[in-house]
Amino acid sequence: MQAATMSIEQLTVAMDGRQILRAVDLRILDREKVALSGPSGCGKSTLLRCLLGFVPIYSGTIRIGGELLTPTTVWRLRGRMAYVPQEPELGEGTVREVLERPFSFVGNRPLWGNLQRIPQLLEQLLLPEALLTERVTDLSGGEKQRIALLAALLLDRRILLLDEASSALDQVAKQAVIDLLSATAELTVLSVSHDQEWLGVADRIVNLAELQGRMS
Amino acid sequence: MNTIDISFWRLGSGYLLLLIPLAIMLWLRVPMVGQTMLAAVRMTVQLLFVGFYLQVIFALNSLWATGAWLLVMVIVADLSIVRGCNLRLRRLAGGVFLALLIGVLVPLLFFVLLVLDGPAALDAQYLIPIGGMILGNCLRADIIGIRTFYEALRKQEKAYLLSLAQGATLREALFPYLQEAWQASLAPTIATMSTIGLVALPGMMTGVILGGGNPMTAIKYQIAIVIAIFVGTALTVILAIRLTVLNSFSAWGTLDRELFLNEARKRS
Numbered sequence: 001m002q003a004a005t006m007s008i009e010q011l012t013v014a015m016d017g018r019q020i021l022r023a024v025d026l027r028i029l030d031r032e033k034v035a036l037s038g039p040s041g042c043g044k045s046t047l048l049r050c051l052l053g054f055v056p057i058y059s060g061t062i063r064i065g066g067e068l069l070t071p072t073t074v075w076r077l078r079g080r081m082a083y084v085p086q087e088p089e090l091g092e093g094t095v096r097e098v099l100e101r102p103f104s105f106v107g108n109r110p111l112w113g114n115l116q117r118i119p120q121l122l123e124q125l126l127l128p129e130a131l132l133t134e135r136v137t138d139l140s141g142g143e144k145q146r147i148a149l150l151a152a153l154l155l156d157r158r159i160l161l162l163d164e165a166s167s168a169l170d171q172v173a174k175q176a177v178i179d180l181l182s183a184t185a186e187l188t189v190l191s192v193s194h195d196q197e198w199l200g201v202a203d204r205i206v207n208l209a210e211l212q213g214r215m216s
Numbered sequence: 217m218n219t220i221d222i223s224f225w226r227l228g229s230g231y232l233l234l235l236i237p238l239a240i241m242l243w244l245r246v247p248m249v250g251q252t253m254l255a256a257v258r259m260t261v262q263l264l265f266v267g268f269y270l271q272v273i274f275a276l277n278s279l280w281a282t283g284a285w286l287l288v289m290v291i292v293a294d295l296s297i298v299r300g301c302n303l304r305l306r307r308l309a310g311g312v313f314l315a316l317l318i319g320v321l322v323p324l325l326f327f328v329l330l331v332l333d334g335p336a337a338l339d340a341q342y343l344i345p346i347g348g349m350i351l352g353n354c355l356r357a358d359i360i361g362i363r364t365f366y367e368a369l370r371k372q373e374k375a376y377l378l379s380l381a382q383g384a385t386l387r388e389a390l391f392p393y394l395q396e397a398w399q400a401s402l403a404p405t406i407a408t409m410s411t412i413g414l415v416a417l418p419g420m421m422t423g424v425i426l427g428g429g430n431p432m433t434a435i436k437y438q439i440a441i442v443i444a445i446f447v448g449t450a451l452t453v454i455l456a457i458r459l460t461v462l463n464s465f466s467a468w469g470t471l472d473r474e475l476f477l478n479e480a481r482k483r484s
Contacts, residue, residue, distance in 0.1 A: 052377075052380070052381050053468040053469070053470075054377055054380075054381075054468070054470055056466070056468075071466070071467030071468050072467075074468055074469070075385065075469070078380060078381055078382075078383055079383045081381070082381070082382075083378070083381035083382075085374060085377075085378060085381075087374075088374070088378065089372060089374035089375040089378065090375060090378070091372065091375040091378075091379075091392065092392070101379075101382075102379075102382035102383065102384070104388075105379075105382065105383050105384045105385070105388045106385065106388070107383040107384075107385075108382070108383050148378075151382070155382060155383070
């Protein structure tokens with residue numbers, strides 16, 4: 001059996017006295033493209049945030065590349081994943097500054113050369129190069145989503161976590177994103193989406209509502 | 217040159233001036249009359265108490281008694297800062313206390329040992345007013361700094377978490393918020409420093425002149441105290457933020473929402 005890139009076992013999450021996730025079991029293989037579906041509020045975004053250590057786990061375990069996610073390992077394991085949040089908030093400054101900022105972090109400094117890929121990725125995501133000098137706060141929702149995706153791709157992580165990453169995109173832009181991600185075979189992608197086209201290109205669709213409490 | 221003493225009767229007549237703002241409040245129907253009267257009473261009681269206490273401390277002129285009084289001042293400032301920030305006292309009070317202690321002692325000792333010089337420099341007469349001036353300004357700057365830091369983090373939590381997701385360490389992810397808070401807290405001190413003497417005659421200078429010192433001595437004191445205040449505020453704000461961070465984030469790097477009093481109340 002192929003080793004799982006991400007392995008979630010009996011994951012239960014509760015917030016403010018309400019159970020968000022109940023005994024979730026999920027294994028995602030290397031290079032697999034998995035889409036999480038299910039009704040709103042079933043915990044899809046929470047699951048992605050759990051993988052990054054942003055949500056306290058009530059019980060269960062998460063392993064990334066075989067390594068158990070703990071408060072000690074999370075700082076290193078985040079370096080194996082890239083995340084595009086729903087309605088990304090990119091902070092302050094110009095688009096170029098936002099794209100360069102992660103490379104000022106000690107762990108990413110060796111990847112500084114990746115910034116040379118910006119023009120090519122902008123083109124693939126149908127964004128003009130002039131956007132680099134715009135302030136991120138002036139961007140439209142769709143532009144912000146694509147810049148957040150671009151920032152994630154520049155980091156060269158093997159695992160990509162996408163939370164409704166195409167929700168603000170028009171048809172053409174959405175297709176450009178799908179084409180770009182489909183072409184990067186080495187990526188393991190776990191995405192949350194309600195979008196039929198997005199779900200259509202996934203290797204596997206996991207309905208999280210149905211999964212709660214059952215083995216995948 | 218002697219300072220003219222003010223008799224208690226004459227001081228009492230000074231309170232009559234308060235009738236002007238109180239009348240404006242009534243005319244504007246601004247509900248601040250009670251608050252103002254209470255503040256005036258508190259000010260009077262507090263200052264009278266301090267006045268009597270300082271007379272004793274100055275008479276004793278013991279380094280231990282002076283140190284103890286400075287410590288009380290730091291504790292009161294510490295509690296005021298945490299309350300002023302609307303944050304959970306237990307989480308922050310320790311860090312802010314340590315920050316204030318270091319932030320006040322470093323410029324104070326520098327001032328009295330290097331700038332003033334002489335054996336009398338360690339007298340209560342110098343240590344308490346100079347320490348108090350530094351502390352008072354640290355208090356204001358700390359409230360601005362700590363508030364700006366945690367409010368900015370709360371408002372931009374998604375951007376902060378994105379930095380963590382992008383591989384930032386806690387220190388790296390917090391850096392922009394620290395920068396913003398430090399800048400915001402020092403801006404008033406820098407503005408005061410650049411207009412000092414033009415817009416208002418500063419407190420210490422006035423004090424030295426009223427105490428019978430010549431204006432040149434007063435100015436030298438004023439320059440030294442402004443530098444000490446600036447150093448004190450710069451130090452306490454950065455230390456207070458860095459030290460309170462230790463109790464305000466989970467081991468996973470997420471901001472503990474229980475830190476904010478209003479959110480904790482909402483949940484309970």
